[in-house]
Amino acid sequence: MISTIGTTTIQTTAPNSLVMNPTSMLVEMKSFIPSSFTFETEIQRIKQELLTSNLDCSAKDETNEQYLYEMEDLIDHLPKLPEIQQQKLTIPEFDEIEVKATDSVEIKKFIRKVNYEFLGFHCNHKVMDKDCDMVYKNISDIYKSGEFKTYDNFVSLAAKCVWQIRDKDRRGKVWNEQIKPTASDLKKTIDALVVLAGFISMYNAKMNPQCSKCKAAMRKYNYSVKEIERMRNDYADLKKEAEKPAENKMDMLAFLNKNYPTADDFLLSDVKKKYKETFGIVKTFDVLKEEIEATKLFRVSRIHNVYHVKAYKITGVEMRVDIGLDLTIYPKIYFC
Known part of the structure; x- marks a missing residue:
C-alpha cells in the first residue's frame, strides 16, 4: 500500500508496518508545483535523478560532461540514510491442537492443557504501540531539523x-564552476547525515x-x-x-526381579531408562x-513429584498365616 504525507511517499509493506526512505523528502512532487515555475520543476527533476543515480551525463563539450559526472559522484558518495521503519506488535494467535481418538489419556490431558493456555493468550502492548504511533511526528521532526535542511541545500x-552545466553546454560554452559546492559544504553535509542517521x-x-x-509464548x-x-x-x-506375540516380550515381574533383585525402593524413571536400554522401547509413566x-507385588508412589516403585512388605507371621508359606525357602524380596 502506498500513501503520501505532503510530498513524502510512504510504503506499508505488511499489516501494522511502515517503511520510508527519508531521502524521498528531498524531492517535491510535480503535482504540487505550479506549472509557471519551470526552473523549480527542472531542479526537482534533477534532484530526483541525482538521488537515484540516474543522471544523464551526456554533453557536447567533454569538459562539461566531466563536470556532470563529478556532480553525480558527489551525491553518490554521500553516506546513505537508513530507512525509517515502523512495525507495530501483533498479538500471536495460536491454532487449536486437535485431540485424536487414538491419543492416550496422558496425551489428551496434555493437549487440553496446552489448548487452555494458548487459545486465550493475550498481551498488553499499549505502551509500545504508543511509541509506534509517533511515526509521523518523528518523520516531521526529521524533515524540520537543521541537519536535514543542510542535506537538502547541498x-x-x-x-x-x-x-547550469547543461545550460552552458546548450549554448556552446564551458561551465565556469561559479557555484560549485566547496569542501566545507561537503563536510557539513556529511556531519549532518551522520546526525540524521543517529536520529x-x-x-x-x-x-x-x-x-x-509474546516471543516466549510462541517458543513454548x-x-x-x-x-x-x-x-x-x-x-x-x-x-x-x-x-507382538507374548513369547517376544519379557514379563514385567521377570524384568523387575532381574534388574532389582534386592531393592525395595527405586525410581520409576530408572525403570523407564533400563526398559528402553533393554528393549529399545520408550514406555510412559x-x-x-x-x-x-499389575504384578500385585509392586506399587508406584509419588513423593515430592518423584515417582518411586516400592515392593509390598509382608511380615513373616502374616505370610505364614495368610498364605501358609515358609519364608526360609524364598529369597529376601519384600516390596514396600
Whole structure:
C-alpha cells in the first residue's frame, strides 16, 4: 500500500508496518508545483535523478560532461540514510491442537492443557504501540531539523550546478564552476547525515519493539506441538509392541526381579531408562505404572513429584498365616 504525507511517499509493506526512505523528502512532487515555475520543476527533476543515480551525463563539450559526472559522484558518495521503519506488535494467535481418538489419556490431558493456555493468550502492548504511533511526528521532526535542511541545500546546490552545466553546454560554452559546492559544504553535509542517521536509528528502535512475553509464548507453543508429536510417536511404538506375540516380550515381574533383585525402593524413571536400554522401547509413566502394579507385588508412589516403585512388605507371621508359606525357602524380596 502506498500513501503520501505532503510530498513524502510512504510504503506499508505488511499489516501494522511502515517503511520510508527519508531521502524521498528531498524531492517535491510535480503535482504540487505550479506549472509557471519551470526552473523549480527542472531542479526537482534533477534532484530526483541525482538521488537515484540516474543522471544523464551526456554533453557536447567533454569538459562539461566531466563536470556532470563529478556532480553525480558527489551525491553518490554521500553516506546513505537508513530507512525509517515502523512495525507495530501483533498479538500471536495460536491454532487449536486437535485431540485424536487414538491419543492416550496422558496425551489428551496434555493437549487440553496446552489448548487452555494458548487459545486465550493475550498481551498488553499499549505502551509500545504508543511509541509506534509517533511515526509521523518523528518523520516531521526529521524533515524540520537543521541537519536535514543542510542535506537538502547541498543536493539542491548540486542540482543547480547540473542545470547550469547543461545550460552552458546548450549554448556552446564551458561551465565556469561559479557555484560549485566547496569542501566545507561537503563536510557539513556529511556531519549532518551522520546526525540524521543517529536520529533515525533511535526512532526505529522505539518504533520496532520486541515483546519478550509474546516471543516466549510462541517458543513454548512450538515446543508443545513438537512434544505432542513425540508422545504420539512413542505411544504408537508402544501399541506395536503390545501387538507382538507374548513369547517376544519379557514379563514385567521377570524384568523387575532381574534388574532389582534386592531393592525395595527405586525410581520409576530408572525403570523407564533400563526398559528402553533393554528393549529399545520408550514406555510412559502411565503404562509402566499400570504394568508394574499389575504384578500385585509392586506399587508406584509419588513423593515430592518423584515417582518411586516400592515392593509390598509382608511380615513373616502374616505370610505364614495368610498364605501358609515358609519364608526360609524364598529369597529376601519384600516390596514396600
